[in-house]
Amino acid sequence: MNSKLLHRAILFGLLGLFALFFLLPLYVMLVTSLKDMDQVRLGNLLSLPASLNFASWDKAWHHACTGTDCRGLQPYFWNSLAMIIPAVAVSTTLGALNGYVLTKWRFKGSELLFSLMLFGVFMPLQVVLLPMSQVLGWIGLSDSIWGLVTVHVLMGLASTTLFFRNYYVGLPDELIKAAMLDGAGFFRIFWRIVLPLSTPILVVTLIWQFTNIWNDFLFGVVFSGADSKPITVGLNNLANTSSSVKEYNVDMAAAMIAALPTLLVYVVAGKYFVRGLTAGAVKG
Incomplete structure (x- = not known):
């Protein structure tokens, strides 16, 4: 050899x-x-x-107790699903628009604005807990699923903007100028030209946001109410609920149920995630 x-x-x-x-x-x-x-x-x-x-899976889904609630993980799973779909969609859309504006429609102070937005990427999550609680209370969204959606959209905006901005830097400016000469406006250029070229970074951002939001525990436990707790909070409550006999098989089944969506996302779209990263998602 x-x-x-x-x-x-x-x-x-x-x-x-x-x-x-x-x-x-x-x-x-x-x-x-x-x-x-x-x-x-x-x-x-x-x-x-x-x-x-599969008895432990059935019990974890339907009958396991989380505190005094013995409905299993099912309601928490649907809460997470109801939260994650709008949160991922809105944060990704706003990030794409921000990246588009900051690269192809630059204005005075746009670089400073982008630099300030980057603080959101590195800011400790604990810093926003108190002010975010006050804001959600003022707008009437505290202890609700839509309050969690708002929190995740705002906290994810810095990352999604960073991804799209760094990707759009590599798109030729001539495409935008040619479309403007043909009479296309801001949104027409975005939907017809920029967005169709954004598939790699869209996949990266969708997977990134889905994973972060689905696995989040801190915001879920702080900003949710009794009927809006996500699955991470439900899993924690299930694992910490005391009983006469500790059923480790049920706990493991519950953990697998909580992890399945992110596992499926990476199995189905993992190769596109890697391609998107190499196409410029973390460059520049």
Whole structure:
């Protein structure tokens, strides 16, 4: 075996080991969720289940108690879904428009405005909790799903603007000038020319926002009410609800249910996410 093949074999071997190490917690969660409690008590985390048992999944979805509420994760899941669709759509749309304006319709002070917006990318989330609570109270959106949507749109705007701005810098200005000579206006150029060329960065931003919002716990626990808590809060309440017997298989099934949407998004669109990043989402 020549040195090139040896180096490649070592590289792929190391990558395989790293992948196995990274996926080990997911494997433990999955196999534990498919065991009954008698198998769980045997203490072998890595052993396969004797048979496929989805009772813990059914209980986690329909009957598990989160505090005094024993409706499972189902209501929390639908709350997250109702929140994430408008939040991702609005924050991505506004980020695209901001990036378009800041690159193709520059005005005096646009670079300063962009620099100020970048503070939002690095600002600790805890800083906004109190002022955001006051603002949501003033506009009547506190403890509601639409309040959570508003929070995630505002907090995601800096990142989405950064992504689209850096991508649109690479689009030729001649396209915009030619369209303007043909009489196209601001929105017509955006919808007919810029947006069709934005598929890679759209995918990156949609996946980024979906993952961040779905997995968020801090805003969910602070700004939600009794009937608007997202799934991360429901999962936390389920795992911390005390009972006479701790059902680890139910907890693992609940964790898998909470993780499935983001896992599916990355499985289906992961390659497009990588392509979008290499197409300029984090350049410039």
